[in-house]
Amino acid sequence: MSNKRIDLELITSLVDRETRVLDIGCGNGELLDSLKRKRKVIGQGLELKQERVNQCVARGLSAIQGDADKDLGLYPNQSFDCVILSQTIQATGQPKLILTELIRIGKKAIVSIPNFGYWKIRLSLAINGKMPVTKKLAHNWHDTPNIHLCTILDFINLCKELNIKIEKTIILSSNKTKSYNGIPNKFSNLFSEEAIFLIKS
Template structure:
């Protein structure tokens, strides 16, 4: 299966056979790869009922739920990994969601669009408007994004919370790019975090 680049990074770095919760699992493509290719006990939570129905029809273990309110139902350390891909910026309290992820899982993968990417900055500078790009394809009033997080913002948040960044990956387009100047060059970021 051809995964979105951030999901491919996550799938390649999840330990085979692990227990995984994918929060905001969407269409379930990552869950299917983790189950079928990595032999993981992969489960999902998704807010959209049509996406949940599609996942269940594919034989995936997915429940309907909201990351902002429903993560509290999971017991401490019930998973090896919790995953939040392209969802952090849509939550009401990203800080609390991160705390739940690390309470539920030993480690967490978090990916998000970097709103400090040079194209975003240029659009704001020259047009005075929030950009519409391949990765941010809708106008500001249609987007589910309610927080415009940057690589630097995320690093500051996890540092303030005493969270360890174990690894990070940066994507420009669909390709990995160097961490040098990632805050400016990366369109997406993927972090593996823990409480060591």
């Protein structure tokens, strides 16, 4: 999955060296491992699936089995330099609460989302009249873990509502990336498949 790697590399580029990082929904630890090697961070992961926690532990990473919706209370205020939520917010039960938790726990946070406003998704819904199934969002409406999908615009609006500052945005579409200080231009909601936000309280 070359596209996935680009996503991880971009996130890595936003993380400062030798800092404390929490990766929520860390999966098998791919990102944490890369951060540990390239950025010398002290990493910690939170992951729902036991098997993946084991994979993290087996590769020498620290990971805790837990649920992003329930267990973020584990972490005290500002206990990490950076909290990462990569392609996970759309699968959580309470995205709004989680967003506020992220910037409570971290001095900054990095959130990446699949953009439901991408033109191919819009077109697919318009033409077929069915919930879009794409490479990135490969589930049917009834079995998808992605219960809270949003567009880039939705995300920006939610941050505004919560008084969260978007410091940087990186947008991605078919392996092309573009970086913005602050929010991206209005066309990105149509033309990018994915966005990575660097946010602060």
